[in-house]
Amino acid sequence: MLVGITGTPGTGKTAVTELLEKKRKYQVIHLNELIRKERLYSEMDRERDCVVADMDLVEKRVKELVNRIYPLTLIDSHLSHYIADTVIVLRTRPDILQERLSKRGYSVEKVEENLDAEALDVILVESVEWCGEVFEIDTTKGSVEDTLASVEEILESILRERDQEIQQRYSPGSVDWSDRFLD
C-alpha cells in the first residue's frame, strides 16, 4: 500500500520521513531525490529552479520500487498525492513557513509563491480532489518528533483498518490560514 506524505515545501515531509526511515518499519521513497537522480522529468525550469516531473514515468518507477516485505510504502514529496490514494498533508502557518523557507536560500519570489500556495490550501485541495483518503497534520508548533508521532498514529490506524477517532482527529479542513490575505 502506498501512502503519500505531501505538503508545501518546508512543512516537514523530509524531516519526518527521515526519522521514520531510521525505524525500518516502513519503506520510504524520497521522490524528489529519485526524480532528479533517475532523470524522471520532461524538462528543467531553470528560472524557478525546479524540474517538471514526468508523472507517468515516476508512477511506473515507484511501483517497481515498492518492497512488499514492508506493510506500507511512504512517498515523501509534494507530488505524492498524484500517485498515492491515501495521503497525509502536512501544513504550516505561513509566517513560520516563511522562516523555514528563508533559511533555504530560496528567492523572495519562490518563498512568496510557496506561502501563497500554503495559505490557499493548494495541496490540500488537490489531495482531496485526487485521493480517496486524506489526513491533515499541522506542523506549525511542536517538534519533528511530535509530527512523527502523529504520522505513526495515522499509519497504525490505516493498518488496523481505520480508526474513526484518528480519522476525525486528522480530518482535512481543520487548518485555516486565510488571515494571510487580511490587512
Ligand SMILES: Nc1ncnc2c1ncn2[C@@H]1O[C@H](COP(=O)(O)OP(=O)(O)O)[C@@H](O)[C@H]1O
Ligand atoms: N513540527 C515540525 N514538524 C516537522 N518539521 C519541523 C517541525 N518544526 C520544525 N520543523 C523543521 O522544519 C523543516 C522542514 O523542512 P523539510 O523537512 O525539508 O520540509 P519539506 O520536506 O516539507 O520541504 C526542518 O528543518 C524541520 O526540522
